[in-house]
Amino acid sequence: MEPRKRNHVCKRRKWEEIRPIFTELYHFQKKKLSDIVEILGEQGFHAKEHHYKTQIRKWRLDKKNKQSDMIFALQKLRQRQGKDTAFLIRGQARSSEEVEHYWKRSRDDPARFSPVPKTPDGMEYGTPSPCPGRETGEAGSQVPAQDDADSSPFVEDEDVAAVFQYIKRDWIRAPRTTILRLLDSPEHLRPLDQALHHAKMVFQSHVEFANSDLRLVSGRVGIGALIRFMNLAENALVAMQYGLSHTIVTTVLLDMLESIPHVGKCNFMDATVRFLYVIAGYAIGGQMRASRLIRTAQCEIVNRVGHVYGDDHPVPVILRAAIRSWEDTAATSEMVLAAGKDILGRHLGHDHNDMEEVLGSLCDVARMSGDVNASLKHANELYQMTLWRHRRDMTQASLLAVLDSQVQLARLHALSDDFEEADRWIEVGLRGCSEVKDTPTREWFEASFIYYRGLTMEKSGQWSAAFETFNKVIYLMMRRYGPTDHLVTLAAQQMRWIQSHLAEQAQSLSATEGDYHSGRREDPWIAGQEESGIDRQSQSLGDGEVLPFTPETALPSEDGGSHLYTNQPSTQPWTTGHVEEWTDERMEDQWDSQVPEPQAEEGHSWMAWTNDDGVEWTG
Numbered sequence: 001m002e003p004r005k006r007n008h009v010c011k012r013r014k015w016e017e018i019r020p021i022f023t024e025l026y027h028f029q030k031k032k033l034s035d036i037v038e039i040l041g042e043q044g045f046h047a048k049e050h051h052y053k054t055q056i057r058k059w060r061l062d063k064k065n066k067q068s069d070m071i072f073a074l075q076k077l078r079q080r081q082g083k084d085t086a087f088l089i090r091g092q093a094r095s096s097e098e099v100e101h102y103w104k105r106s107r108d109d110p111a112r113f114s115p116v117p118k119t120p121d122g123m124e125y126g127t128p129s130p131c132p133g134r135e136t137g138e139a140g141s142q143v144p145a146q147d148d149a150d151s152s153p154f155v156e157d158e159d160v161a162a163v164f165q166y167i168k169r170d171w172i173r174a175p176r177t178t179i180l181r182l183l184d185s186p187e188h189l190r191p192l193d194q195a196l197h198h199a200k201m202v203f204q205s206h207v208e209f210a211n212s213d214l215r216l217v218s219g220r221v222g223i224g225a226l227i228r229f230m231n232l233a234e235n236a237l238v239a240m241q242y243g244l245s246h247t248i249v250t251t252v253l254l255d256m257l258e259s260i261p262h263v264g265k266c267n268f269m270d271a272t273v274r275f276l277y278v279i280a281g282y283a284i285g286g287q288m289r290a291s292r293l294i295r296t297a298q299c300e301i302v303n304r305v306g307h308v309y310g311d312d313h314p315v316p317v318i319l320r321a322a323i324r325s326w327e328d329t330a331a332t333s334e335m336v337l338a339a340g341k342d343i344l345g346r347h348l349g350h351d352h353n354d355m356e357e358v359l360g361s362l363c364d365v366a367r368m369s370g371d372v373n374a375s376l377k378h379a380n381e382l383y384q385m386t387l388w389r390h391r392r393d394m395t396q397a398s399l400l401a402v403l404d405s406q407v408q409l410a411r412l413h414a415l416s417d418d419f420e421e422a423d424r425w426i427e428v429g430l431r432g433c434s435e436v437k438d439t440p441t442r443e444w445f446e447a448s449f450i451y452y453r454g455l456t457m458e459k460s461g462q463w464s465a466a467f468e469t470f471n472k473v474i475y476l477m478m479r480r481y482g483p484t485d486h487l488v489t490l491a492a493q494q495m496r497w498i499q500s501h502l503a504e505q506a507q508s509l510s511a512t513e514g515d516y517h518s519g520r521r522e523d524p525w526i527a528g529q530e531e532s533g534i535d536r537q538s539q540s541l542g543d544g545e546v547l548p549f550t551p552e553t554a555l556p557s558e559d560g561g562s563h564l565y566t567n568q569p570s571t572q573p574w575t576t577g578h579v580e581e582w583t584d585e586r587m588e589d590q591w592d593s594q595v596p597e598p599q600a601e602e603g604h605s606w607m608a609w610t611n612d613d614g615v616e617w618t619g
Contacts, residue, residue, distance in 0.1 A: 015055055018045055020205045020268055020314070022052075026061060069120050071113050073099045076125060088124040192332055195321035198314035199272065199336045203343040206269035206354070225262035226274050231486075232256040233278045233301070237285050238486040240294050242493055252484050253297060257304055264308040270357055272315050273340070275305060276333040277361040279322060283329035284368040298323060330369045337362045351385055356401055359385070363408050372416050379408040396437060400445075403432050407448050414452040419460055426453050440480050447476040447487055454494065463498050470495045 018040060025031045025039065037049055069089050077085055077096055087094040119125075236252040263271055279298055286294035302323055306316040322332040341358045348354065363378035383405040390398035406429040413422035429449045436442035454469035470491040477488045 014045065017205070017208075019055075019059065020201070022055075023059070023061065023310075023313070024267065026056070069123055070099060070102050071115075072120055072123065073125070074103060075115055085125055191321040191324040191328075192335065195318045195332055195336050196339055198317045198321075199339055200343065201314050202268050202272050202318070203340040204347075206267065207343060207347040223266060223270065225259065226266045226270060229256065229259040229263050230274055230278065232259055234281070234486045235484050235489075236297065237282055237294065238489045239484065240297065241285055242489055244484075244489070248484060249293075257300065260301065260304040261308050263305075268315055269340070269354065272318060273337065273357045273361045275301070275315065275319055276322065276336060277364050279319060280330040280333040280365045281368055283323070283326060286326070295326060330365055334362065334365045334369065337365060351388070353389075356382065356386065360404065360408070363412075367412060367415070372412065376409075376412055379405065379412055383409060399432065399435055400441065403429060403436070403445050406432065407445065407452075410449060410452045414455045414459075417459060419456045422452060422456050426450075426456075443476050443480060447473050450476070451487055451491060454491070458494060458498065463502055467495055467498050470498075 022036065022040070025036050026033065031039075033049055033052055037047070037052060040047075073087050073089070073094065077099060085096050087096075087099065232252065232255050236249070236256045239249050239252045263274075279301065282294050282298040282301075286292075286298070302316060302319045305319055306313075309315050311317075318336060322329050322336070325332075337358055341355065341362065344350075344352060344355055344358060359378050359382040363375050363382060366372075366375035366378060383402070386398065386401040386405045390402045392398075406425050410422055410425040410429060413419075413425060426449045430446065433442050433445045433449070436445065450469055451473045454466045454473065457463075457466035457469055473491040474488055474495075477485045477491075481488070483489075
């Protein structure tokens with residue numbers, strides 16, 4: 001009699017292949033296990049629920065607190081006599097306050113339970129470390145944190161802590177796995193190798209489900225949260241670059257960091273592409289000014305991503321590898337995106353919808369790195385793809401994709417001083433905006449095109465027209481998005497620069513004509529001293545009455561508000577001191593000499609992490 005054949009349980013390799021999509025459905029989208037079994041079964045992966053439960057335990061994705069874990073945690077807290085202790089329970093961060101809160105809510109008396117003799121599986125604990133560069137030992141032993149003030153990474157200057165004092169709680173994560181320790185290799189290619197290896201996992205996993213029913217479930221979930229994070233990240237970067245107040249910088253950083261947990265609902269490819277764009281932008285922006293503050297924020301973004309996905313997940317591993325070298329972040333990001341583009345093109349075709357995200361980020365990263373030719377190549381490819389799709393579909397979504405690519409082209413030509421080509425794309429884009437039905441979206445695109453129109457005017461010497469154009473940008477963005485929007489800040493900065501330039505021109509002219517010693521300073525707008533051959537008349541900015549703002553009304557005040565009042569440029573008494581308030585090197589003086597250089601080490605966070613995925617104000 002032949003032995004009965006058994007259905008072989010899925011091999012380990014198969015489990016690892018479905019692990020990313022299972023984690024997304026189970027851990028982030030909170031789907032029932034029975035539903036996931038059915039979804040993956042339709043895709044050809046067949047396993048019983050009890051097999052899944054075994055993998056859930058192995059992957060440490062348990063959703064509930066086990067009583068034995070909490071008994072052990074409370075036991076350790078009492079043994080350590082109130083010393084601050086942080087726990088990592090099956091991948092979930094738990095503070096000492098959360099452990100105490102668990103037992104306050106419980107009807108059971110923990111004293112009646114027998115002590116747990118050894119550390120439960122899947123649990124790590126240690127003293128929170130305030131030093132972002134501190135390492136854990138090979139065996140996972142935690143280096144005790146000092147309890148005095150000298151252990152703070154910000155004690156070099158108390159003013160520096162003003163940005164982070166409300167959102168900082170020191171936290172040391174569990175010991176790094178063998179995979180993560182590979183990042184410590186001194187070989188200069190090791191971070192890039194790690195980034196490319198895990199990027200291949202992300203993009204190939206995406207390709208596998210791109211045309212399946214599962215893609216409909218998990219594909220574009222949370223894309224709105226991802227776009228919101230992108231906008232908030234840009235607001236924070238511009239606020240740090242241009243030296244806005246401690247209050248404003250803290251506020252925009254909080255908004256940005258609190259939005260990261262919601263990005264976990266997106267599919268992994270979209271999240272990876274957008275996060276790479278953000279950290280590359282922070283690396284390039286930090287090389288110009290406020291580098292230490294910006295890098296601290298960049299590292300905190302990566303730490304928060306690790307909290308959301310888990311430290312061993314490909315997304316945070318890619319980001320940690322990319323920021324390992326401050327100078328190489330943009331180059332590493334560009335290579336990862338290029339590898340992803342090749343994988344998508346080979347398996348899905350170069351005109352696939354998902355190629356838009358990769359091409360757009362490639363264009364941005366190449367531009368920020370200074371490779372204008374590569375950026376233009378990607379932008380033109382993106383435009384041709386989106387235009388073809390819009391002609392086929394004629395939907396609002398396809399129209400917005402076309403406008404996105406036109407903003408890219410207008411920006412690139414404006415920044416490379418190709419004013420004629422920039423104006424052409426701006427005009428085409430503004431005409432396309434009239435077809436957008438959603439008013440806030442339409443105004444955002446209009447403001448973007450108009451900003452680059454103002455930039456071309458300013459760079460070609462049309463000071464008056466540029467001033468009025470930036471004024472239009474502020475008017476459009478202020479009423480919808482508030483004074484901390486990055487376009488508002490950028491437009492106000494350009495207006496300040498124009499004021500400074502014209503004030504210097506007027507002062508120089510007065511000195512030349514002998515009026516300087518009489519104490520009379522001519523208003524540059526009345527004196528009409530623009531450069532010869534320059535058109536003084538403003539180009540058409542579109543319909544609607546525009547309030548004549550001054551830059552001071554657009555920039556946020558110390559309390560985070562913005563006081564709107566009108567002042568015609570011709571009546572504003574510019575002074576040298578007034579201009580210097582904006583044009584001096586505030587960020588370097590105020591921040592760089594004070595913020596200690598952060599270490600791009602995984603597992604360390606300098607901001608509070610709560611169970612509600614938010615930031616806790618502890619000041």
